[in-house]
Amino acid sequence: MQTMVVDMDVSKIALTRVLSRLTPAAYFAPTAPLRLLTLPDPPLPQPDWVRVRNRLCGICGSDLHQIFLDASLDVAPVALPSHRRIYLGHEMVGDVIEAGPAQTAWRPGDRVVRWGRADDCAARGLADRCPACARGHRVLCMRASEPRSHHPIGGGFGDTFITPASTLVRVPDAVRDEQAIFTEPAAVAIHAAWRCLPQPGQHVLVLGVGTIGFLLIQVLRAVQAQAKISAVAEFPWQADLARACGVDHVFLAHADGYAEAAALTGARLYHGRGGNRMLMGGFDTVFDVVGIPATLTNALRWTQARGTVVLVGVNLHRMRVDLTPVWHQEVNLLGAVGHDIVVWQGEEISTFELALRWMQSGRLRTDPLLTHRFPLHAFRQAFATAVDKRQARSIKVAFEELATAAP
Numbered sequence: 580m581q582t583m584v585v586d587m588d589v590s591k592i593a594l595t596r597v598l599s600r601l602t603p604a605a606y607f608a609p610t611a612p613l614r615l616l617t618l619p620d621p622p623l624p625q626p627d628w629v630r631v632r633n634r635l636c637g638i639c640g641s642d643l644h645q646i647f648l649d650a651s652l653d654v655a656p657v658a659l660p661s662h663r664r665i666y667l668g669h670e671m672v673g674d675v676i677e678a679g680p681a682q683t684a685w686r687p688g689d690r691v692v693r694w695g696r697a698d699d700c701a702a703r704g705l706a707d708r709c710p711a712c713a714r715g716h717r718v719l720c721m722r723a724s725e726p727r728s729h730h731p732i733g734g735g736f737g738d739t740f741i742t743p744a745s746t747l748v749r750v751p752d753a754v755r756d757e758q759a760i761f762t763e764p765a766a767v768a769i770h771a772a773w774r775c776l777p778q779p780g781q782h783v784l785v786l787g788v789g790t791i792g793f794l795l796i797q798v799l800r801a802v803q804a805q806a807k808i809s810a811v812a813e814f815p816w817q818a819d820l821a822r823a824c825g826v827d828h829v830f831l832a833h834a835d836g837y838a839e840a841a842a843l844t845g846a847r848l849y850h851g852r853g854g855n856r857m858l859m860g861g862f863d864t865v866f867d868v869v870g871i872p873a874t875l876t877n878a879l880r881w882t883q884a885r886g887t888v889v890l891v892g893v894n895l896h897r898m899r900v901d902l903t904p905v906w907h908q909e910v911n912l913l914g915a916v917g918h919d920i921v922v923w924q925g926e927e928i929s930t931f932e933l934a935l936r937w938m939q940s941g942r943l944r945t946d947p948l949l950t951h952r953f954p955l956h957a958f959r960q961a962f963a964t965a966v967d968k969r970q971a972r973s974i975k976v977a978f979e980e981l982a983t984a985a986p
């Protein structure tokens with residue numbers, strides 16, 4: 580098996596952090612936690628496990644956080660025990676090539692995508708589900724950090740992996756590989772939209788347009804044709820695509836966001852001292868898909884009283900953010916992580932299944948989002964392209980030809 584890993588080795592992480600100040604090549608040096616390994620194919624450890632061969636795998640922002648060691652040691656998730664080895668790549672599509680004898684759902688040849696993690700109650704084979712898993716929000720599983728006897732081995736950045744069968748979702752024939760790799764980010768975008776579904780006539784802002792932002796715009800448009808949807812883009816080419824995805828207005832991140840937000844929503848803009856500004860009125864809902872101090876501070880100030888900010892962007896650092904709008908204007912601050920089960924048109928459905936259905940029907944268009952493809956051996960170039968939105972104009976970068984990767 581060929582597979583890419585990040586080893587959570589404290590001395591390697593510390594050394595790479597120091598060396599990376601001299602050269603970004605440090606992240607790919609032999610001293611780095613990131614490695615492309617060739618391992619013996621592990622046997623299936625339990626009768627309900629399967630082996631999958633990857634066809635295509637997208638690079639997610641969370642993969643980049645791990646590769647570039649972008650986390651502080653003093654944030655809450657880091658207090659939890661972590662796996663000693665992280666296998667990179669969860670936005671994969673592939674084929675089952677071996678199925679354990681205890682389950683009948685999967686056969687060799689079945690095309691699948693992966694839920695992401697394999698630490699929840701179902702993946703552990705537990706009959707009694709924790710409250711989050713019982714709701715279908717497996718990413719919030721209460722037992723996620725408990726020790727387990729068998730670990731999935733391998734990820735999407737490699738040729739094959741083994742995993743409990745309950746972590747896989749079937750891909751309909753009509754969904755192409757190039758669409759299927761968007762199942763997880765689309766499921767995440769659907770979950771985020773459901774944290775605060777827009778009502779007719781409401782004004783919603785999507786702050787930040789990468790893969791999740793573009794998908795979120797389409798989801799919001801799909802669930803509420805009568806909402807006014809605006810977006811903030813970093814580059815003009817992103818603004819063009821945001822329009823094509825269905826936003827009514829888009830402005831650039833380097834524009835005067837306060838003036839833009841006031842003009843769009845009819846809010847009143849007040850100027851305090853030293854550039855301190857505040858809106859009275861504003862958006863009903865702001866989805867902060869970037870999640871850095873500047874965007875979250877703006878999101879809270881651009882939201883009207885009793886409106887809602889949904890924090891979607893992942894940031895593993897302590898942030899200096901002005902939270903006063905939370906009490907001063909009773910702005911609700913919600914988070915969104917992973918995927919869950921939602922009610923759509925009277926039907927309870929997992930956001931994974933809904934994502935696949937909407938991609939199949941064309942309600943979610945992903946073709947413009949897959950901008951670059953690389954073979955796995957060109958991983959340095961692939962990761963650099965994924966980071967470089969300005970020159971490369973990348974949205975989703977994917978690894979291809981995975982099954983034929985040379986050992």
Ligand SMILES: [Zn+2]
Nearest residue numbers: 639670763764
């Ligand atoms: Zn992802």
Ligand SMILES: [Zn+2]
Nearest residue numbers: 700709712720
């Ligand atoms: Zn659970």
